[in-house]
Amino acid sequence: MFNKILIANRGEIALRVLRACKELGIETVAVHSTADANAMHVRLADESVCIGPPPARDSYLNIPSLLAACEITGADAVHPGYGFLSENARFADILSAHNITFIGPTAEHIRIMGDKIEAKATAKRLGIPVVPGSDGAVTTDEDAHRIAADIGYPVLVKAAAGGGGRGMRVALNEEEMSMALSSARSEAKNAFGDDSVYIEKYLLKPxxxxxxxxxxxxxxxxxxxxxxxxxxxxxxxxxxxxxxxxxxxxxxxxxxxxxxxxxxxxxxxxxxxxxxxxxxxxxxxxxxxxxxxxxxxxxxxxxxxxxxxxxxxxxxxxxxxxxxxxxxxxxxxxxxxxxxxxxxxxxxxxxxxxxxxxxxxxxxxxxxxxxxxxxxxxxxxxxxxxxxxxxxxxxxxxxxxxxxxxxxxxxxxxxxxxxxxxxxxxxxxxxxxxxxxxxxxxxxxxxxxx
The missing domain is CATH 3.30.470.20 (ATP-grasp fold, B domain)
Structure with missing residues (x-):
């Protein structure tokens, strides 16, 4: 079992993880931005480390600062909670390289399931039922129109990377397809740095x-x-x-x-x-x-x-x-x-x-x-x-x-x-x-x- 867990998150989930650690007899390290100095998980943790200013990119998403906090406190594991770096395969790899356990799946599994096209292919291979749609990213508008016609309108154009509803557009018919593709690609590029999209059947009342x-x-x-x-x-x-x-x-x-x-x-x-x-x-x-x-x-x-x-x-x-x-x-x-x-x-x-x-x-x-x-x-x-x-x-x-x-x-x-x-x-x-x-x-x- 671990001796000390650093909780790489904030708010209610940081407190939730802290409580579980205490019930297992494991020491805890809270990290926080300057905006969260008075947060409840910071008050209750055995140790706390300030990792940066309020913007998440400079604190809770700052991998070097989190790694330094682990080194300073001697934490041998990191619990990422949800959001922030919880599904970041690079973070898991970096922790592993420093002999610190990432409390989550392997970096390989994070990568597979983080790419929606790869995740869908993996699910299909494992016998999990999937939504009818393209086998991978669609590269041309011609392919997109052909696939949509094959599975039948309405269809959903979705970003291959990311989530949260961004890079997602519905095309009710062929006339709407070109605009849906352009809009989804643009939003996906801005949100995730990747304009790859794929197509799925749009279910009306799921x-x-x-x-x-x-x-x-x-x-x-x-x-x-x-x-x-x-x-x-x-x-x-x-x-x-x-x-x-x-x-x-x-x-x-x-x-x-x-x-x-x-x-x-x-x-x-x-x-x-x-x-x-x-x-x-x-x-x-x-x-x-x-x-x-x-x-x-x-x-x-x-x-x-x-x-x-x-x-x-x-x-x-x-x-x-x-x-x-x-x-x-x-x-x-x-x-x-x-x-x-x-x-x-x-x-x-x-x-x-x-x-x-x-x-x-x-x-x-x-x-x-x-x-x-x-x-x-x-x-x-x-x-x-x-x-x-x-x-x-x-x-x-x-x-x-x-x-x-x-x-x-x-x-x-x-x-x-x-x-x-x-x-x-x-x-x-x-x-x-x-x-x-x-x-x-x-x-x-x-x-x-x-």
């Missing part, structure tokens, strides 16, 4: 279903069920739940086994998430995230398995001790992402939190790194906390969530809590009848006062 996996790199892998992340705005997840109200046990077991077998064959080490679009009873692979997900707590709530704890153990070289038969799903869990944003316009709302009262009680978890008097900096993602609620049934979970949202108070800034108060009372949400387009359509047709 759900976003992702399967949590855990492997040890020694040929053992299991799945921990799925999460439904269909409530999205601009391809960014807002509300996640497990298990999905759209799946039955048969379909859950089937896709879970496919994914677990694939990860065992790949010798995948650590946690990962296989993301699918799901429509008319069929799953279509879209990407794999080779890291911990923001929404991992809902899986922890229904399985009782600490994913960060397992990540650390596997990275230390331990074989997986959990068998698939050990995994049981208990009840239902929902996570709401609480952002420092105007809930109607989604404009950022940094500033000082004058009052902070999170909810509590049975089946309630709040993952957050903020506190009363904390000043939210304007330099980073607006996520300030996650409200995770568990119930024996989805109905009980929704009732508990409604109570928690009424109890949750954040003053001094605006937050997205009012948005969730509206959503929890919506009949479509109550019935579990929504797809990836539902939230944006609802926001466009039923605006509300914040």
């Amino acid at each position: 759900r976003h279903i992702e399967v949590q996996v855990l492997g040890d790199g020694q040929g053992n892998a299991i799945h921990l069920g799925e999460r439904d992340c269909s409530l999205q705005r601009r391809h960014q997840k807002v509300w996640e739940e497990a298990l999905s109200p759209a799946l039955n046990q048969e379909s859950r077991d089937k896709i879970g086994k496919i994914v677990a077998d694939a990860m065992a064959e790949l010798n995948y080490a650590g946690v990962g998430t296989i993301e699918f679009l799901y429509e008319d009873g069929e799953f279509y692979f879209i990407e794999m995230n080779t890291r911990l997900q923001v929404e991992h707590p809902v899986t922890e709530m229904i399985t009782g398995i600490d994913l960060v704890n397992e990540q650390i153990k596997v990275a230390s070289g331990a074989a997986l001790q959990i068998r698939q038969s050990d995994v049981t799903f208990n009840g239902h869990a929902i996570e709401c992402r609480i952002n420092a944003e105007n809930p109607a316009t989604f404009a950022p709302s940094p500033g000082k939190i004058s009052y902070w009262h999170p909810p509590g009680g049975l089946g309630v978890r709040v993952d957050s790194g903020v506190y009363q008097g904390y000043n939210i900096p304007p330099h980073y993602d607006s996520l300030i906390g996650k409200l995770i609620v568990h119930g024996r049934t989805r109905v009980e979970c929704m009732m508990r969530l409604r109570r928690c949202l009424d109890e949750f108070v954040v003053d001094g800034i605006q937050s997205t809590i009012p948005l969730f108060r509206h959503l929890v009372d919506n009949q479509d949400i109550a019935n579990g009848m929504y797809d990836i387009h539902w939230l944006e359509k609802w926001l466009a047709t039923e605006p509300f006062e914040a």
Whole structure:
């Protein structure tokens, strides 16, 4: 086991990792920018190192500064959290060259799954169902038009590198194809430095279903069920739940086994998430995230398995001790992402939190790194906390969530809590009848006062 882990992140995920380390008896090192000097994870860590000024490129993305922090403190492992350098193969390689363990998969697996074209080809080879589309990047407009005609409109033009909805355009027919190609390539070039694009069939009303996996790199892998992340705005997840109200046990077991077998064959080490679009009873692979997900707590709530704890153990070289038969799903869990944003316009709302009262009680978890008097900096993602609620049934979970949202108070800034108060009372949400387009359509047709 490791002696000291440096946490190369900030906010609620840094605090989440810190807690897991403490429960394993491992010393922790917090790194921070000058803007995060008073952050909660910095206060609670055994040691802390300032790694630069507020801009992420000069601090949390600054590999030399992070490496120096490891050398100064004697950290023998780095947990990257999510975002920042969590899926950076070069960072994993550099740490390895300095005999520091990267708590995550191998650099090779990060590279494979970071390239969407390679990831799709790998998934197909491993027996994971994929969306119909081009076998690789399309190099000419003529090829793009031919492929689109073969698979049928509408189609989606997607950047081969990156994610987050950037470099993605829909072409409903042949007339729109040239503009979609040009626009997607331009945005991909600006965002990722790579204008390669590929084409997939565009599904009209899919759900976003992702399967949590855990492997040890020694040929053992299991799945921990799925999460439904269909409530999205601009391809960014807002509300996640497990298990999905759209799946039955048969379909859950089937896709879970496919994914677990694939990860065992790949010798995948650590946690990962296989993301699918799901429509008319069929799953279509879209990407794999080779890291911990923001929404991992809902899986922890229904399985009782600490994913960060397992990540650390596997990275230390331990074989997986959990068998698939050990995994049981208990009840239902929902996570709401609480952002420092105007809930109607989604404009950022940094500033000082004058009052902070999170909810509590049975089946309630709040993952957050903020506190009363904390000043939210304007330099980073607006996520300030996650409200995770568990119930024996989805109905009980929704009732508990409604109570928690009424109890949750954040003053001094605006937050997205009012948005969730509206959503929890919506009949479509109550019935579990929504797809990836539902939230944006609802926001466009039923605006509300914040």
